[in-house]
Amino acid sequence: MQRIGVFVCHCGSNIAATVDVKKVVEMVAMEPGVVHAEDYQYMCSEAGQAKIAEAVKEKNLTGIVVCSCSPRMHENTFRTAAKRAGINPYMVEIANIREHCSWIHKNVEEATEKAVILARAAIAKVNLNAPLFPGESRVTKRALVIGGGIAGIQTALDIADAGYEVDIVEKTPSIGGRMSQLDKTFPTLDCSACILTPKMVEAAAHEKITIYTYSEVEKVSGFVGDFTVDIRKKARSVDANKCTGCGVCQEKCPSKKAPSEFNRGLNTRSAIYTPFAQAIPNVPVIDRDACIKFKTGKCGVCEKVCQAGAIDYTQQDEIVTQKYGAIVVATGFDTIKLDNYDEYAYNQSKDVITSLELERIMNAAGPTKGHLERLSDGKHPHEIVFVQCVGSRCSDNRGKSYCSKICCMYTAKHAMLIRDKYPDVNVTVFYIDVRTPGKNFDEFYRRAVEEYGVNYVKGQVGKVIPQPNGKLLVQGSDLLDNKQIFKEADMVVLATAIEPEASVRQIATMLTASIDTNNFLTEAHPKLRPVESPTAGVFLSGVCQGPKDIPETVAQAGAAAVKAIGLLAKDKLTTNPCTAKADELMCNGCSTCANVCPYGAISYEEKEVNDHGIRETRRIAVVNNALCQGCGACTVTCPSGAMDLQGFSNRQIIAEVDAICR
Amino acid sequence: MSINNEEFRPKIVAFCCNWCSYAGADLAGSSRLAYPADVKIIRVPCSCRVNPMFILRAFEKGADGVIICGCHPGDCHYSTGNYYARRRMTLLFSMLDYMGVENGRTRVEWVSAAEGVKFSQTMNEFVEKIHSLGENVRLGDLRCKN
Ligand SMILES: Cc1cc2nc3c(=O)[nH]c(=O)nc-3n(C[C@H](O)[C@H](O)[C@H](O)COP(=O)(O)OP(=O)(O)OC[C@H]3O[C@@H](n4cnc5c(N)ncnc54)[C@H](O)[C@@H]3O)c2cc1C
Ligand code: SF4
Ligand code: SF4
Ligand code: FES
Numbered sequence: 012m013q014r015i016g017v018f019v020c021h022c023g024s025n026i027a028a029t030v031d032v033k034k035v036v037e038m039v040a041m042e043p044g045v046v047h048a049e050d051y052q053y054m055c056s057e058a059g060q061a062k063i064a065e066a067v068k069e070k071n072l073t074g075i076v077v078c079s080c081s082p083r084m085h086e087n088t089f090r091t092a093a094k095r096a097g098i099n100p101y102m103v104e105i106a107n108i109r110e111h112c113s114w115i116h117k118n119v120e121e122a123t124e125k126a127v128i129l130a131r132a133a134i135a136k137v138n139l140n141a142p143l144f145p146g147e148s149r150v151t152k153r154a155l156v157i158g159g160g161i162a163g164i165q166t167a168l169d170i171a172d173a174g175y176e177v178d179i180v181e182k183t184p185s186i187g188g189r190m191s192q193l194d195k196t197f198p199t200l201d202c203s204a205c206i207l208t209p210k211m212v213e214a215a216a217h218e219k220i221t222i223y224t225y226s227e228v229e230k231v232s233g234f235v236g237d238f239t240v241d242i243r244k245k246a247r248s249v250d251a252n253k254c255t256g257c258g259v260c261q262e263k264c265p266s267k268k269a270p271s272e273f274n275r276g277l278n279t280r281s282a283i284y285t286p287f288a289q290a291i292p293n294v295p296v297i298d299r300d301a302c303i304k305f306k307t308g309k310c311g312v313c314e315k316v317c318q319a320g321a322i323d324y325t326q327q328d329e330i331v332t333q334k335y336g337a338i339v340v341a342t343g344f345d346t347i348k349l350d351n352y353d354e355y356a357y358n359q360s361k362d363v364i365t366s367l368e369l370e371r372i373m374n375a376a377g378p379t380k381g382h383l384e385r386l387s388d389g390k391h392p393h394e395i396v397f398v399q400c401v402g403s404r405c406s407d408n409r410g411k412s413y414c415s416k417i418c419c420m421y422t423a424k425h426a427m428l429i430r431d432k433y434p435d436v437n438v439t440v441f442y443i444d445v446r447t448p449g450k451n452f453d454e455f456y457r458r459a460v461e462e463y464g465v466n467y468v469k470g471q472v473g474k475v476i477p478q479p480n481g482k483l484l485v486q487g488s489d490l491l492d493n494k495q496i497f498k499e500a501d502m503v504v505l506a507t508a509i510e511p512e513a514s515v516r517q518i519a520t521m522l523t524a525s526i527d528t529n530n531f532l533t534e535a536h537p538k539l540r541p542v543e544s545p546t547a548g549v550f551l552s553g554v555c556q557g558p559k560d561i562p563e564t565v566a567q568a569g570a571a572a573v574k575a576i577g578l579l580a581k582d583k584l585t586t587n588p589c590t591a592k593a594d595e596l597m598c599n600g601c602s603t604c605a606n607v608c609p610y611g612a613i614s615y616e617e618k619e620v621n622d623h624g625i626r627e628t629r630r631i632a633v634v635n636n637a638l639c640q641g642c643g644a645c646t647v648t649c650p651s652g653a654m655d656l657q658g659f660s661n662r663q664i665i666a667e668v669d670a671i672c673r
Numbered sequence: 674m675s676i677n678n679e680e681f682r683p684k685i686v687a688f689c690c691n692w693c694s695y696a697g698a699d700l701a702g703s704s705r706l707a708y709p710a711d712v713k714i715i716r717v718p719c720s721c722r723v724n725p726m727f728i729l730r731a732f733e734k735g736a737d738g739v740i741i742c743g744c745h746p747g748d749c750h751y752s753t754g755n756y757y758a759r760r761r762m763t764l765l766f767s768m769l770d771y772m773g774v775e776n777g778r779t780r781v782e783w784v785s786a787a788e789g790v791k792f793s794q795t796m797n798e799f800v801e802k803i804h805s806l807g808e809n810v811r812l813g814d815l816r817c818k819n
Binding site for chain 1: 684686691692693695696698699701702703705706707708710713714715716717718719721722723724725726727730731734735736744745747748749750751752753754757761785786787788793
């Protein structure tokens with residue numbers, strides 16, 4: 012029989028206001044196994060933890076139940092307290108009487124009754140708890156960063172500067188991400204390339220950083236501290252060791268009609284290409300779908316012109332297998348497709364563009380060499396209309412329910428830059444709200460209105476109608492003056508919602524990291540652990556976690572790096588002891604369990620058993636504690652009831668069920 | 674300690690996976706989104722840890738409804754756990770229905786860590802449903818009903 016102490020927390024008034032804690036103490040004291048029960052203001056405080064230690068000593072406790080906030084909050088705190096007091100940390104259970112009780116119920120009698128029942132369930136469980144002992148696993152002192160945008164680059168630099176090896180895996184031919192596509196950046200208006208390129212160069216030159224571009228993560232196995240990852244290096248068709256980056260091949264390539272991804276398809280590129288002039292590495296790739304040699308077998312011009320002899324049409328994809336202690340996801344974002352938004356005529360008119368396309372148009376290296384012109388006829392525009400929140404803050408399922416956060420600011424930036432360079436162009440912005448909560452952000456927006464005379468109209472655009480004369484009729488509303496507006500524009504720019512990069516779903520599945528309904532990666536705790544994923548050893552950097560501008564992305568990238576460094580700095584990790592275990596006498600070696608284990612943790616051994624005096628060798632399931640993550644899939648699938656999960660055993664859960672249904 | 678002996682106070686067991694639904698329930702709590710106190714949550718590592726045996730046991734011991742909550746398909750912390758749970762429960766629930774424990778008394782719901790609102794709504798709906806079905810008389814060990 013256990014000797015259990017029950018500690019009921021008031022949590023100030025958070026619990027005590029709705030739950031009669033004295034009554035709970037009185038009721039639980041009568042439960043089997045309970046030898047001590049008390050209540051206290053704040054159990055998690057120093058003094059509260061001291062009370063636990065005291066009771067353990069005085070009453071010789073073997074088990075502890077804390078009735079308090081969620082175990083997701085303080086399970087660790089109380090386990091550590093138990094350990095200090097000299098009992099096994101896994102002899103502690105928590106009854107969640109705050110989040111699951113006092114905070115959601117109003118009636119004191121009802122809430123108190125429920126708190127007692129939850130406490131009873133925890134007591135019933137502790138009665139069946141057994142001490143568990145975490146194992147140890149080693150930490151590979153190397154980090155993987157998936158995604159080479161500004162987030163990935165910054166995280167990699169910070170980890171590398173702390174002295175650890177880092178690999179960046181970037182799926183496009185160059186690192187840089189979306190930031191490399193931007194022209195100028197708010198709120199300072201410095202040129203994006205001027206601040207990004209040095210960082211790219213630094214990462215490439217860093218002795219601790221290895222960059223795999225044109226590569227993807229193919230397979231992930233293992234766990235925190237000891238991940239094994241297969242990286243697919245796609246065939247570049249160019250030998251990176253020989254290529255000098257002279258660029259002759261790109262000039263001479265006769266196939267020049269492939270849409271340029273970097274310029275958002277606004278112009279074309281050659282089949283052999285680097286996405287942009289400052290690309291890192293400065294080694295081109297052959298787009299095999301566009302290459303004449305690959306399509307027809309003829310051509311081979313690049314091979315002929317390459318002085319370095321770097322072209323290799325026979326190159327194959329290569330799989331690199333590497334071990335990592337920590338993985339940082341930094342896969343960033345894309346703008347949403349506008350197929351659901353016919354009213355803006357994006358697919359009908361070349362002069363309706365997205366803001367990211369405008370970034371390319373404004374950029375000196377872009378499709379119009381930085382001249383603001385209409386893509387339909389190359390004419391200089393005089394009226395430009397910006398539409399905010401296209402697909403963001405959407406109440407129906409055509410778009411996204413969230414605010415994309417960066418659009419208000421970059422639209423103010425675009426409006427200002429246009430008015431500055433082309434004072435003859437009128438700029439009108441239709442907005443629902445202007446949101447500028449950032450350092451120097453509101454000042455920035457006000458400058459657009461006050462100094463640059465940008466015309467902000469509060470209201471939405473209902474329709475954009477291409478006119479026979481080539482203009483665009485914008486139909487909108489002005490909510491402040493309560494009137495309809497019809498405006499003839501030369502160009503319309505849509506502040507298109509952003510969404511996580513599509514491949515993040517596969518990445519999340521491989522890492523068993525969770526994502527929310529919008530495909531943003533979920534953090535371990537929205538407030539207290541914002542850069543960690545709930546999956547141990549996986550960290551989040553940049554827009555893959557939620558919409559962010561560059562300063563925020565860089566800050567988060569640094570935070571993710573610190574968390575990864577904290578992990579890599581350890582030599583050993585303790586493993587979760589709540590693992591599965593097969594009863595040797597009940598197991599019949601059927602292999603059913605091994606088939607459902609997502610981690611391949613179960614194998615079979617021929618074992619000598621003593622089954623009530625019958626000694627024989629049997630094939631028995633053995634769980635590898637370092638691999639088992641404790642999901643429990645095997646326990647339910649086992650037809651013999653041989654497999655059980657330590658810490659969440661069949662008997663423990665049934666005891667909880669019984670206590671609740673009593 | 675019963676509040677009102679006349680009134681039907683259903684016993685409802687909710688199994689919540691640690692990674693999504695339990696966190697969703699925590700969020701419902703910190704957002705103060707009320708649902709009836711009849712619901713009592715049991716934390717399990719994953720929805721796939723829920724053995725049909727636990728559910729039968731609950732009904733045997735007098736539960737009027739059992740709900741299993743897990744991560745959305747594709748989002749299970751262990752990748753595939755909720756797919757197992759879904760299949761097992763589909764089978765179990767149809768068997769239970771056949772035995773007279775109506776389908777409305779059993780439910781599987783996917784609730785993410787961000788869905789406090791959904792958690793509370795689901796529980797409110799479920800409790801209402803159980804109220805409409807009344808006390809469960811099947812499977813129950815008669816000694817457990819008072
Ligand atoms: C039109 C527009 C204007 C903007 N203007 C500004 C501004 O003026 N100031 C400002 O502060 N912010 C601005 N932003 C926001 C800024 O672009 C982002 O904050 C920043 O780019 C986020 O960086 P990131 O590294 O998180 O994501 P990204 O830049 O998207 O980088 C992600 C990288 O990961 C790679 N990747 C994706 N999936 C995989 C995979 N599965 N495997 C390997 N690699 C992968 C991608 O190819 C990419 O290189 C603007 C955004 C837009 C759309
Ligand atoms: S509990 Fe899950 S991870 Fe552990 S052995 Fe069983 S199926 Fe595999
Ligand atoms: S499913 Fe059960 S009986 Fe079959 S091998 Fe696994 S533990 Fe043994
Ligand atoms: S962890 Fe939530 S369903 Fe598997």
